[in-house]
Amino acid sequence: MAATAPLYLVLPGYQGSGPGHWQTRWERERPDRFHRVEQADWDHPLVGDWVAALDAAVTAAGRPVVLVAHSLGCVTVAHWAGGAPASAASVTGALLVAPADIDTAEVPELVNFRPVPQRPLPFPSTVVSGSDDPWCTPDRARAFAAAWGAHFVDLGPYGHINADSGLGSWPAGRALLADLGEPGRAVQA
Numbered sequence: 001m002a003a004t005a006p007l008y009l010v011l012p013g014y015q016g017s018g019p020g021h022w023q024t025r026w027e028r029e030r031p032d033r034f035h036r037v038e039q040a041d042w043d044h045p046l047v048g049d050w051v052a053a054l055d056a057a058v059t060a061a062g063r064p065v066v067l068v069a070h071s072l073g074c075v076t077v078a079h080w081a082g083g084a085p086a087s088a089a090s091v092t093g094a095l096l097v098a099p100a101d102i103d104t105a106e107v108p109e110l111v112n113f114r115p116v117p118q119r120p121l122p123f124p125s126t127v128v129s130g131s132d133d134p135w136c137t138p139d140r141a142r143a144f145a146a147a148w149g150a151h152f153v154d155l156g157p158y159g160h161i162n163a164d165s166g167l168g169s170w171p172a173g174r175a176l177l178a179d180l181g182e183p184g185r186a187v188q189a
Contacts, residue, residue: 006064008033009066017070059087064090069095070098070161077096081121094150095173102115121149127148130160
């Protein structure tokens, strides 16, 4: 593999991504390309710790990086990028799936992530949302995409786009990842 091939950094959300989650499947299928950003505490997340772990992983990659975030992982990306870290220059794109609306979530462990940053991201990105996501309304997901300067994809009724959504290894997600930065393509799950 060429040294310039991107590394895909996987950023799960609150409580991590279990064995049936598409993120975990992607890691298992391509361990040479997909690496999880490990957090010290998946159940009691602290925004500063999660942002620092992301920054350390991007810096350690030593090559171009594509972020593959889910739920609270999307909010972590927005916080990290908003701090304008020098390491952001190596990020070539971000797939932000099912961003959690932390501003309305009544989960005490997540309050420290408020407010969800509303600044443009310094790299191409795509926000993917389920039309019936219990963690974020479609209007709010569209607002996040607009604020972040991201392409928006409404996946339809797939809930929080996690293991419970029945997507398996989610080939359509891989297609979105491959087409990152090329808005306008209709993708079916």
